[in-house]
Amino acid sequence: MNILSPIDYSQLLKDEVQFFYVITKKNVLFEWKKIDSEKDYKIMVDLIKTNTYTNQCFRFNNGIIKILSVLKKDIVYAIGVNCEIQSQLIESFLDLLIERFLETYDLDVLFTFDVVDPKIFNHFNSELEVLFHEFNHLELVKSVNVSCDVCKKPFILIIKKKIIKNSDIYPVPIVINHGDHSIICYIDQNFRSRGTRKVTFG
Ligand SMILES: [Zn+2]
Numbered sequence: 001m002n003i004l005s006p007i008d009y010s011q012l013l014k015d016e017v018q019f020f021y022v023i024t025k026k027n028v029l030f031e032w033k034k035i036d037s038e039k040d041y042k043i044m045v046d047l048i049k050t051n052t053y054t055n056q057c058f059r060f061n062n063g064i065i066k067i068l069s070v071l072k073k074d075i076v077y078a079i080g081v082n083c084e085i086q087s088q089l090i091e092s093f094l095d096l097l098i099e100r101f102l103e104t105y106d107l108d109v110l111f112t113f114d115v116v117d118p119k120i121f122n123h124f125n126s127e128l129e130v131l132f133h134e135f136n137h138l139e140l141v142k143s144v145n146v147s148c149d150v151c152k153k154p155f156i157l158i159i160k161k162k163i164i165k166n167s168d169i170y171p172v173p174i175v176i177n178h179g180d181h182s183i184i185c186y187i188d189q190n191f192r193s194r195g196t197r198k199v200t201f202g
Pocket residue numbers: 148149150151152153178179181
């Protein structure tokens with residue numbers, strides 16, 4: 001049995017997350033961008049807005065950046081990451097950011113005012129730095145050693161713990177892209193791989 005060396009999720013997220021936006025139909029309420037990033041992601045805001053308000057959630061991957069965004073109570077929460085990072089790690093971090101943002105700000109009360117000054121959300125910059133650090137301790141994700149039955153290469157699958165814990169069936173099927181192929185990974189209730197199958201899209 002292979003023994004996984006523990007992944008430092010906090011460091012991985014700190015290295016790979018490029019931006020986090022909280023957006024309304026009118027404006028950007030909160031914007032965090034990686035300090036050493038030269039890129040201007042404002043052009044992405046329109047793309048995120050248009051797609052998320054239409055579809056409730058939006059996934060985008062152009063081979064450089066991966067975006068994940070969700071609509072909650074008419075507000076869009078969007079995260080952008082380098083595209084190599086696994087989706088469930090990002091989903092889990094986005095869930096955490098949304099939860100903490102909503103704990104920090106009572107948006108129902110704030111939006112009873114005609115004008116909301118985005119400056120009041122500036123404090124969330126320091127909160128976000130804390131969340132990067134906290135992520136490891138929260139143990140929201142788990143790494144599973146998987147061997148791909150298509151290309152025979154072993155890899156580490158990062159999965160949200162609650163997906164396995166809240167499942168009605170075991171093993172839980174999880175579809176991922178692996179190189180030039182897509183596979184279903186079957187994960188049991190003990191977070192062990194029970195094999196993979198090739199996915200063929202019709
Ligand atoms: Zn493979």
